[in-house]
Amino acid sequence: MSSINNVERFRERLENNQICVGTSVQVCDPLMSEVAAEAGNDFIWIEMEHSHMSRADVMGHIMACRGTPTAPLVRVSHPDPNLIKPYLDMCPAGIVISMLESAEQTEMIVRACRYPPKGFRGFGPIRNMYGIDSTAEYLEKADDQxxxxxxxxxxxxxxxxxxxxxxxxxxxxSLGRNDLSGTLGKLGQHDDPEVLEAIDTVISKGVEAGLHVGCSIGSDVDQVAEWRAKGMKWFALGEEVGYFFDGTKEVADKVHALA
Incomplete structure (x- = not known):
């Protein structure tokens, strides 16, 4: 039985080196995730660093992906096990951890997502156990969820x-290009040689290690093509607020031009 978060389909596409496209959602209404799923996105990036959403809103977005092929990912603001814990029990397909800066932090976060003896995740699954008959069966599958x-x-x-x-x-x-350029003292200077070198390092080292490398950027198809050629697999492109703004502005400008 497939998981309710579509992680199997998303992982299979990544492992087969198929390109995956998603979009960020920042508005509380889970209709945004349902629309994005119906539009054919492989995943949804639920933005919890730069949004005003609550945990309940996140649950709504995750649930909106059920019954679609789309995998919900939750992006949290910093590497804190206590911050991550409640989202794990909502059964997203993935957790994206912002501001990780060391191997020690990364190891801690991995252990926070794993039950003992592999880690220290507290046991309190609800949605995670749908369709699973026993705790033992769930524990066998939990890491793959x-x-x-x-x-x-x-x-x-x-x-x-x-x-x-x-x-x-x-x-x-995943590559965070803007903040990476900022920590080099060159915020937004994406064509600066030092920034480009850092970006290439992120992509190449991730690919060499066999990890699924992705990013969150605007809807720059040329940039997607360049990074795809370097081994990147998944792309979170734009967000619903931006798409709404662009679409409504285009219509408004055309109508105003009729006057």
Missing amino acids: ILIIAHIETIQAVRDLDAIVRIPGLDGI
């Missing part, structure tokens, strides 16, 4: 990346 992804967005993390990518249990890394 969730993808653990380190969001690499500081130069400190890049400098420790050789160790980070080798932490057992880490499934993937």
Whole structure:
């Protein structure tokens, strides 16, 4: 029986090196995730670092993906096991951890997502056990229910990346280009040679380690093509607020031009 979070389909596509596209959701209404799923996105990036959503809102977005092929990922703001714990029991397909800067932090987060003896995750699953008859059966499957992804967005993390990518249990890394450029003192200067070198390091070291490398950027198809050629597999492109703004502005501008 497949998990209710569609993690099997998402993982299979990644393991087969098929490109995966998703979009970020920041608005509380889970209709946004349902619409994004119906539009054909492989995953939803539920944004909990730069949004005003509550835990209840996150649950709604995760549930909105059920019955679709779309995998819900939750992005949290910093590497804190207590912050991550409640989201694990909502049964997302993946957790994206922001501001990880060291192998030690990464190992701690992986252990926070694993039950004893592999880790120290507290036992309190609800949605995670749907369709599973016993605790023993669930524990056999629990590790496969969730993808653990380190969001690499500081130069400190890049400098420790050789160790980070080798932490057992880490499934993937994602590139945070804007904050990475900021930690180099060059925020938004995406074509700066030092920034480009750091970006290439993130991609190449992740690919070499066999991790699923992805990113969260705007809807720049040319950039997607370049990074895809370097081994990146999954792309969180834009967000619903931006798409709504662009669409409504285009219509408004056309109508105003009729006057």
